[in-house]
Amino acid sequence: MRKLFLLIFCLLLISGCGGGRTVKRISPDEVTDLSGRWNDTDSRLVAESMISDMLSRPWLIDFEQEKFEKPVVIVGTIRNESTEHINVGVFIKDIERELINSGKVDFVASKGEREEIREERMDQQMYASIETAKKLAQEVGADYFLIGSVASVEDWFEGKKAVFYTINLELIDVEKNTKAWIGNKKIKKFIEQRGYKW
Amino acid sequence: MYFKRFLAAFIAIFILSYVGCAYIQTQVQHYKGIEEDFTSRFYSGAAEKIEKAGKEGKYEGKDKVLYYLDMGIALHFAGRYEESNQFLDKAEVAIEENFTRSISKMMISFLLNDNVLDYAGEDYEDIFINVIKNLNYIHLNKKDEAMVEIRRTNLKLNRLQDKYSNMAEKLGTSEKLKESEAEFSFIPGKTNLRYSITGSYLSMLGYKSTGKWDDVKIDRMKLLEASSGRLENFSKEVLSPGAENTVPVYTLCFAGRSPVKIQATLLLDYDPDLDMARIMMPGKKNTEISSFKYKGDSELHLKFAVPEIVRRKSRIRHIRTLVNGQAMGELYLIEDFGGIAEETFNVKKPLIYLRAALRTLIKATIDAKTKENIDKKYEEKEGEEEDKEEEVKKRGKDKFMAGLLKFAVDAVTDITENADLRCWRTMPGRVYAGKIDLPPGEYEVAFEYLDERGKVVDLEKKIVFIDKNDMNLLEGVSYR
Numbered sequence: 001m002r003k004l005f006l007l008i009f010c011l012l013l014i015s016g017c018g019g020g021r022t023v024k025r026i027s028p029d030e031v032t033d034l035s036g037r038w039n040d041t042d043s044r045l046v047a048e049s050m051i052s053d054m055l056s057r058p059w060l061i062d063f064e065q066e067k068f069e070k071p072v073v074i075v076g077t078i079r080n081e082s083t084e085h086i087n088v089g090v091f092i093k094d095i096e097r098e099l100i101n102s103g104k105v106d107f108v109a110s111k112g113e114r115e116e117i118r119e120e121r122m123d124q125q126m127y128a129s130i131e132t133a134k135k136l137a138q139e140v141g142a143d144y145f146l147i148g149s150v151a152s153v154e155d156w157f158e159g160k161k162a163v164f165y166t167i168n169l170e171l172i173d174v175e176k177n178t179k180a181w182i183g184n185k186k187i188k189k190f191i192e193q194r195g196y197k198w
Numbered sequence: 199m200y201f202k203r204f205l206a207a208f209i210a211i212f213i214l215s216y217v218g219c220a221y222i223q224t225q226v227q228h229y230k231g232i233e234e235d236f237t238s239r240f241y242s243g244a245a246e247k248i249e250k251a252g253k254e255g256k257y258e259g260k261d262k263v264l265y266y267l268d269m270g271i272a273l274h275f276a277g278r279y280e281e282s283n284q285f286l287d288k289a290e291v292a293i294e295e296n297f298t299r300s301i302s303k304m305m306i307s308f309l310l311n312d313n314v315l316d317y318a319g320e321d322y323e324d325i326f327i328n329v330i331k332n333l334n335y336i337h338l339n340k341k342d343e344a345m346v347e348i349r350r351t352n353l354k355l356n357r358l359q360d361k362y363s364n365m366a367e368k369l370g371t372s373e374k375l376k377e378s379e380a381e382f383s384f385i386p387g388k389t390n391l392r393y394s395i396t397g398s399y400l401s402m403l404g405y406k407s408t409g410k411w412d413d414v415k416i417d418r419m420k421l422l423e424a425s426s427g428r429l430e431n432f433s434k435e436v437l438s439p440g441a442e443n444t445v446p447v448y449t450l451c452f453a454g455r456s457p458v459k460i461q462a463t464l465l466l467d468y469d470p471d472l473d474m475a476r477i478m479m480p481g482k483k484n485t486e487i488s489s490f491k492y493k494g495d496s497e498l499h500l501k502f503a504v505p506e507i508v509r510r511k512s513r514i515r516h517i518r519t520l521v522n523g524q525a526m527g528e529l530y531l532i533e534d535f536g537g538i539a540e541e542t543f544n545v546k547k548p549l550i551y552l553r554a555a556l557r558t559l560i561k562a563t564i565d566a567k568t569k570e571n572i573d574k575k576y577e578e579k580e581g582e583e584e585d586k587e588e589e590v591k592k593r594g595k596d597k598f599m600a601g602l603l604k605f606a607v608d609a610v611t612d613i614t615e616n617a618d619l620r621c622w623r624t625m626p627g628r629v630y631a632g633k634i635d636l637p638p639g640e641y642e643v644a645f646e647y648l649d650e651r652g653k654v655v656d657l658e659k660k661i662v663f664i665d666k667n668d669m670n671l672l673e674g675v676s677y678r
C-alpha cells in the first residue's frame with residue numbers, strides 16, 4: 001500500500017514538473033523546423049530557388065537583345081491558398097531581395113509604396129525648393145509583373161501528417177499580357193506527433 | 199506518534215480538498231458573472247472577468263484551452279477581432295499539442311478522475327474555433343485569411359470523418375476489450391460531425407465571393423447532406439441572384455448558449471460468483487445499461503459519477519431582420535450545437551463509462567485493502583496490550599485513530615469522485631442564417647430575437663454600410 005501511495009506521489013510530482021525557458025541566439029540562416037508549418041526557411045529557400053530559375057530563362061536574354069536594357073519588374077499579389085496563415089509579406093520581400101541583388105533586372109516599388117512616394121513628390125512641389133523638388137511623371141513603368149500563389153495539401157492520420165506545398169509564380173508581360181515565365185516549386189514535409197509523453 | 203498520524207490524515211484530507219477544487223474538480227463558479235455579461239452584451243466586461251479568473255488560477259494549466267476559447271469568443275463579440283484571433287490561434291495549437299497524451303497524467307486520472315487530464319476540447323468546439331476565426335477575418339476584410347480558415351475547417355472535418363468511423367468500428371469489435379475480458383454491451387452512437395453546416399455555409403459564401411463555383415457546389419451538397427435536405431430552400435435563396443441594382447447581404451446570428459455537461463450518478467454492482475460488473479441507472483427500478491467481466495474478491499455496490507450532456511434553456515425561437523424599421527423576413531435555423539454535442543458524446547460514452555466504472559472498482563479495492571490494513575494494525579496492538587490495565591486509555595486512542603484513518607480513506611475516495619464537466623461554456627447554442635438583397639448604401643439593420651409566441655426578447659441594432667465590392671456579412675448574437 002505504501003508503494004502505491006509512493007507511486008501516486010511520484011506521478012503527481014512528475015505531472016506537475018514544468019521545464020524552464022531558455023533563450024539562445026542563432027543565425028537567421030539556421031534551419032528551425034519546429035511545428036512543421038511554413039516558416040522563414042521555406043520562404044527564403046523558395047524565393048532563392050525560384051528567382052534563380054526565373055533569371056536563367058530565355059525571356060531575359062530575349063528582352064535584353066531586343067531593348068538593350070535591363071527589364072523592369074514589379075512584384076504583384078502572391079495569394080495564400082494554403083491551409084496555414086502564411087505571412088505573404090515576408091515571402092514577397094524575399095523575392096524582391098533576390099531580384100534586386102541579382103543585378104539582372106531593375107525593380108520598381110510596389111503599388112502601396114508608389115502611392116506613398118507620389119504623395120511625398122506632391123508635397124515637394126508645394127514645400128521643397130525648385131532645385132531639390134523631384135519632377136512629376138518621371139516614373140519608370142514596369143515591363144513585367146510577377147504574381148503567384150502558395151497552395152497546400154494536407155494528409156493526416158493518427159499523429160502523422162504530410163504537408164505538400166506548391167508555390168507558383170508567373171511573370172507576365174505588362175504590354176502584351178503574355179506569360180514570359182511560369183515557375184513552380186514543391187515542398188513536402190512529414191510531421192510526426194508522438195501519441196504519448198511522460 | 200498519535201499526533202503525527204492525526205496530522206498526516208488531516209493533511210491528506212486538507213490537501214485533497216484544497217487542491218481538489220482546482221485539480222480534480224471542474225471549476226464553474228467563476229462563470230456566473232461572465233455568463234451574465236454575455237447575456238447583457240457586455241463582452242469587454244466578460245473578457246476582463248475571464249482574464250481576472252485566469253490570474254486567480256480558475257483556469258489551471260490543464261484548462262488553458264478553455265481560457266483561450268473563452269477569451270477568443272468574448273473578444274470576438276466585443277469586436278476586437280485581431281485579439282480574438284490571437285487567443286483562438288493559441289487554443290488551436292494547444293488542442294493540437296494535446297494529441298500527445300501524458301502517460302503520468304493518464305495514470306493519475308485512472309486513480310483520481312478525468313479532471314486531471316489536459317482539456318483537449320470537444321471536436322465540435324475545435325471546428326467552431328475556425329468558424330469564429332473565419333468571421334474575424336471577414337470583419338477585418340482579410341479575404342485570403344478567411345479562406346484559410348475555411349480550408350482548415352474542411353481539413354478538420356475530413357479528419358473527424360476518419361476518426362469517428364474508426365472509433366465506432368473499434369468500439370463495436372474491439373479486440374483489446376475482448377482480451378481484457380470486458381464485454382461491453384454499449385452500442386456506440388453515430389455522429390454526423392463530418393459536416394459543419396455553419397462551416398459549409400461560410401465556405402460557400404467564401405468561394406462564391408471568389409467566383410469558385412465548383413467549390414460552391416461542393417459546399418452546397420455538404421450543407422444539404424448534413425441537414426438531410428432540410429436547408430434546400432435556404433441554399434437556393436442564398437445562391438439566388440438578387441434584383442437589379444442590389445447586392446446580396448448575408449445574415450448570420452447566434453442564439454442561446456451551448457450545451458453543458460452535468461454530473462450524473464450511476465450504480466455499479468459486482469457479483470463475484472458471476473465475475474460480472476453491471477452499470478445501472480438509478481431509479482425506482484434500476485435499469486442496467488451495461489455490463490462487463492471483472493475479477494474481484496467480494497460483492498460490491500458502488501456509486502460513481504459520469505458526465506451527461508444537457509441543453510441549456512433559451513427563450514429564442516425565431517430571428518427576424520429589420521432594415522430601416524421594415525421587416526425583411528426570418529432567418530433559417532441552420533445548426534444546433536445541442537444535437538451535435540449529444541451525438542459526439544454518445545460516440546464516446548461507452549469509453550467514458552467504462553473508464554469511470556473501472557476506476558471506481560480500483561478505488562473500491564484500494565479503499566477496502568487500506569481499511570483492512572488499518573484494522574489489522576490496531577487489532578494486533580489491542581492483542582499485545584490486552585493485559586495491561588494502564589493501556590486502556592491508549593486503546594481508546596487507537597480506536598479513535600483507526601476510525602480517523604478510515605474516515606480519511608473514505609474522504610479521499612469521495613473527494614476524488616468527480617466527473618469531468620469541462621466544456622466551452624461561453625459558446626453559443628444555435629446558428630441562424632439568411633440573405634436579403636439591398637441597394638448599396640447605409641442602413642440601420644436590426645435583429646429581433648423572438649420567443650415561441652413571437653414576442654421580442656432581445657433586440658440588436660447596428661448601422662451598416664453595404665458595399666457592392668464587400669462580402670456584406672452581418673453578424674448578430676443573443677445569449678438569452
